Amino acid sequence: MKHSIIVIVRVASLCAALVTSSNGQTLVDLSDTNVNSGVINGAIYAIDSSHPSGTGIFGRGAGGVFLTIQNKGVEQGYNTSAGGIMDTKRVSQWNHEITVGSLGVLTIANQEYVPFLLDINESASSKNSLLSLDDVKIFTTSATAITNPTVGSLLADPRLNLVYDMDAGANNSVLLDYNRIGGGSGSADMALFIPRNVFSGIPLNQTLYLYSRFGGDISKGDADAGFEEWTQGKGTSAIPEPATFSLIGLCALGYLVRRKR
Structure with a gap:
């Protein structure tokens, strides 16, 4: 029998290490076992070995x-529920x-953040275990089931409000290694913490679209x-109504997630 236990992760002690090139590009090399996290445009990209994720752990609800x-x-x-967009799969059960x-x-x-978890599924072969995360953009909108075919069309769409851009100002990347965590499919390889203030004033019923791109920018980092x-990561609280943003303060040291044993 599998049991669920609650794990408190004290993420305040994350150790950041970055490699920045001369042209201002930032690489967070999470394939390096000496590197546990880094910051790109205010968001934290961190190794996350304790949080389950993926379709084998959480249901849609x-x-x-x-x-x-x-x-x-x-x-x-x-994450659109419209089918046939870019390289999305399993619409709409696992893409929505x-x-x-x-x-x-x-x-x-x-500082307050919104957590997301990433489960990569690359080859366990040392020659093919690397994967580069080369772009993350987060949009909010009142539209649903959008069908924009390219990232350029997302950026040009007047309906969409860009609230976070990994590549703002430079072509930044995170390098991941499937073998670093070694938990296989269903375990989170990386946690992404987005500053909560980017959602300030946005109605709770707005749709959130997270665009991401992998492979192509770093040698041997192809999918x-x-x-x-x-x-979606689990927090100690929820996004409040826009009018209450300035009234609520959190005092959590970490956040609660479910872990299987």
């Missing part, structure tokens, strides 16, 4: 997988819209195996 991407080489997509009101909130070093899956 429990804050589960909302974005599934798969292709060879370069792969990209966003989420709302701002469904987001969790946690506190890291006295070559299974699905890449994004899951």
